[in-house]
Amino acid sequence: MDYRFSSRVTALKSSVVRDILKLTQGKDMISFAGGLPAEELFPVQAIREAADRVFTKGASAMQYGLTEGYLPLREQLCERMGHKGMNVRPDEMLLTTGSQQAISLIVEVLTEPGDTILVERPTYLACLQVFEMNGLNVIAAESDEHGIVAEDAERLIREHRPKLVYAVPTFGNPTGRVWSTERRQQLLEICSSYGVPILEDDPYGEIKYDVNAVYPTLFALDQQAGRSGSVIYTSTFSKTVAPGLRTGWAMGPAEVIAMMAKAKQAADLHSSAIDQQIVSELLDSFPLDEHIKVISASYGERMREMQGLLAGQHIEGLRWIEPKGGMFLWLELPEGLDAEALLRASVQKGVAFVPGSSFYAYDPQRNTARLNFTYNIGAKTALGVERFAEAIREFTARS
Amino acid sequence: MDYRFSSRVTALKSSVVRDILKLTQGKDMISFAGGLPAEELFPVQAIREAADRVFTKGASAMQYGLTEGYLPLREQLCERMGHKGMNVRPDEMLLTTGSQQAISLIVEVLTEPGDTILVERPTYLACLQVFEMNGLNVIAAESDEHGIVAEDAERLIREHRPKLVYAVPTFGNPTGRVWSTERRQQLLEICSSYGVPILEDDPYGEIKYDVNAVYPTLFALDQQAGRSGSVIYTSTFSKTVAPGLRTGWAMGPAEVIAMMAKAKQAADLHSSAIDQQIVSELLDSFPLDEHIKVISASYGERMREMQGLLAGQHIEGLRWIEPKGGMFLWLELPEGLDAEALLRASVQKGVAFVPGSSFYAYDPQRNTARLNFTYNIGAKTALGVERFAEAIREFTARS
Known part of the structure; x- marks a missing residue:
């Protein structure tokens, strides 16, 4: 049989980076490429006990569930979100297979192929894939250390009238940046005046x-301003509990959530009922907020460790801004250094990372790289940074 | 914010049936509407033990997994499929969130909006939703008690050149029909000569x-004929283990599976890693084939029970063909009786079912209904059938 594939799936760029990273499965390879959280911090025992309580409920726990997701978990999440200044009812919330599915569903219900979407420059790699799959034109507003540059965003919105704005205002991937409250307010005002919803x-x-730092979400600021309804918010337990449980959620106006549920019904009927019930039981008995503090403190240490190791290599022209949260260091490499070429050389030496070019919809800044510091620790991180620095030196020595 | 929704999601018919069925949540309601398997047959203890073994593995079991799915489970499934005459390698298989997601992904990678798809008449409700969401024109070939009518299928394929044929040859939903081997061979030959892939x-x-009955799959027959590659096959553990585990799979040529994996990466990165590992542990230790025999025998009894109860009501003009497997009775109601009107009256009396019209892409046969007999048992089934018969009698007495 001669298969012809749809334009949406062939439109997905066959990624050079993905091909190279496939070579990084070897035993001696140290990978800073993935966005993997630290396994040793997963609350294994608590998850196990939560699962046991779910199975104690017997067969009904294993039956088909609601497309919208397990209601007790939605209720718990509504309460949790309330503590962060985001007030929603269960019918304004949809449980998803990680936040990736939330992004995919929002795009499905709010855009047509050929529509335009505004993102930050650079932005999250896997959301770019969703936009490609859905035939969207991506336009990217400049961002600096305070977040998206409002003037640039407004100019692009005025010129291109996007259907949706995609934003990661707190510890963006790949940059780790945090938007200032002022920038958040500016974007909200712009989007509100042009009638463009924001996917946060x-x-x-x-x-x-x-x-002690407080970063109000766009969703919360929108509600505070009484403008409620222009932000659809998504998050996940993948980084705070464990990704294998694949439990994320979306919040927004009930009419948007209802449409997403319709699309989700066609996509997979519902996400794992077992996983949602495990998370629900966990929230009932496990001090998640204390656990998140432990994770955050540990990630902060790992970030400083990697930062120290990189600084210790004294590589001229290597720059970064110290992130205040998240899982990544975003590096600007010595000028003229192409990170994709560097990746090839690095893999030879036994270390992997993601070249920054993957995070740009177009016009990539080629001398950038994203390094994850949460998965590896200690000697492994040190050896990885050494190899990485060695690879850079070979390039800079050559030029 | 004034939301405008995409044409694909607004194209989804707002279903009258769904709206009525929302009223069926009451305590006294007896529902033959859902496609729910019998909870009391879920292997709860075995699943619990399997889960416990997964959690014993510790944190790595909860990390991000492969988009293609947990490799050991794919290997086990390849072996299992081999016993049914379907020979595939792990790279010819993708694990999905139930088979609903497999259907959705196959449509995404093989069709464009405006393309045509051929189905049986009637066919599975939730696949029609996927086709609508994806902007497909649905054409429906007649089918009788031996399966799809090959001449009608060929005529439609010649005239409309569909991109894909969707078929449920064994215990179709809603009809419970089994295609004869001859009809299977005929469809395979037609599709092969016109170059149209089949989604089985x-x-x-x-x-x-x-x-002891043996019904060879289209996939197996295609391989036997050495024509390998014109069938993409999907199935699920939802009916043989438990639906809450949301574990299904698709099999097909490696190039098709690779494209589906690309689409799945954008859709949700991967399905629940925990669920896939639980199923894998279960397959290692639990006699699943023996368990399936127990389920099948019990469902056969339930089918005969409901059949006897319906026959005992002596309703003139009520007809059905005894199914040889599956979970549904497909009824032809007395002529002129509109099943949607009957549903309204039935719900008043405390019993629900799905009107047959929901299973037709167009030109529904309105005097048809699907009754599930696996979820309720004993006195509940008897009372439900009584209420159902009462509702019918009111209509037939009136006319």
Whole structure:
């Protein structure tokens, strides 16, 4: 049989980076590429006990469930979100297979192929894949250390009239940046005046190294301003509990959530009922907020460790801004250094990372790289950074 | 914010039936509407023990997994499929969130909006939703008690050149029909000569009341004929283990599976890693085939029970063909009786079912109904059938 594939799936760029990273499965390879949380911090025992309580409920726990998701978990999440200044009812919330599915469903219900979407520059790799699959034109507003540059966003919105704005205002992936409250307010005002909804993706918001720092979400600011309804928010338990449980959620106006549920019914009927019940039981008995503080403190240490190791290599032209949360260091490499070429050389030496080009919809800044510091620790991180620095030196020595 | 929704999601018919069925949540309501398997037959203890073994593995079991799915489970499934005459390698298989997701992904990678898809008449309700969401024109070939009518299928394929054929040859939903081997061969030959791939959906194939009956899948027949590659097959553990585990799979040529994996990566990165590992542990230790025999025997009994109860009501003009497997009775109601009107009256009396019209892409046969007999038992089934018969009698007395 001669298969012809749809334009949406062939439109997905066959990624050079993905092909190289496939070579990084070897035993001696140290990978800073993945976005993997630290396994040793998963609350294994608590999850196990929660699962046991779910199975004690017997067969009904294993039956088909609601497309919208397990109601007690939605109720718990509504309460949890309330503590962060986001007030929603269960019918304004949909449980999803990680926040990736929430992004995919929102795009399905709010855009047509050929529509335009505004993102930050650079932005999350896997959301770009969703936009490609859905035939969207991506336009990217400049961002700096305070967040998206409002003037640039407004100019692009005025010129291109996007259907949706995608934003990761707190510890963005790949940059780790936090938007200032002022920038948040500016974007909200612009989007509100042009009638463009915002998809706020917040997988890392709780992983803040300074426990006392407060970063209000766009969703909360929108509600505070009484403008409620222009932000659809998504987050996940993948970084705060464990990704294998694949439990994320979306919040927004009930009419948007109802449409997403319709699309989800066609997509997979519902996400794992077992996983949702495990998370629900866990929230009932496990001090998740204390656990998140432990994770955040540990990630802060790992970030400083990697930062120290990189600084210790004294590589001229290597720059970064210290992140205040999240799981990544975003590096600017010495000028003229192409990170994709560097990746090839690095893999030879036994270390992997993601070249920054993957995070740009177009016009990539080629001398950038994303390094994950949460998965590896100690000697492994040290050896990985050494190999990485060695690879850079070979390039800079050559030029 | 004034939301405008995409044409694909607004194209989903707002279902009258769904609206009525929402009223069926009451305590006294007896529902034959859902496609729910019998909870009391879920292997709860075995699943619990399997889960416990998964959690014993510790944190790595809860990390991000492969988009293609947990490799050991794919290997086990390949072996299992081999015993049914379907020979595939792990790279020819993708694990999904139930078979619903497999259907959705196959449609995404093989069709464009505006393309045509051929189905049986009638066919599975939730696949029609996927086709609508994806902007497909649905054409429906007649089918009789031997399966799809090959001449009608060929005529439609010649005239409309569909991109894909969707078929449920064994215990189709809603009809419970089994295609004869001859009809299977005929469709395979037609599709092969016109170059149209077939999506074979087989969620019920193992639930056969006669344990010795053998119904070769289209996938197996295609391989036997050495024509390998024109069938993409999907099935699920939802009916043989438990639906809450949301574990299904698709099999097909490696290039198709690779494209589906690309689409799945954008859709949700991967399905629940925990669920896949639980199923894998279960397959290692639990006699699943023996368990399927128990389920099948019990469902056969329930089918005969409901059949006897319906026959005992002596309703003139009520007809059905005794199914050989699956979970549903497909009824032809007295002529002129509109099943949607009957549903309204039935719900008043405290019993629900799905009107047949929901299973037709167009030109529904309105005097048809699907009754599930696996979820309720004993006195409840008897009372439900009584209420159902009463509602019918009111209509037929009136006319």
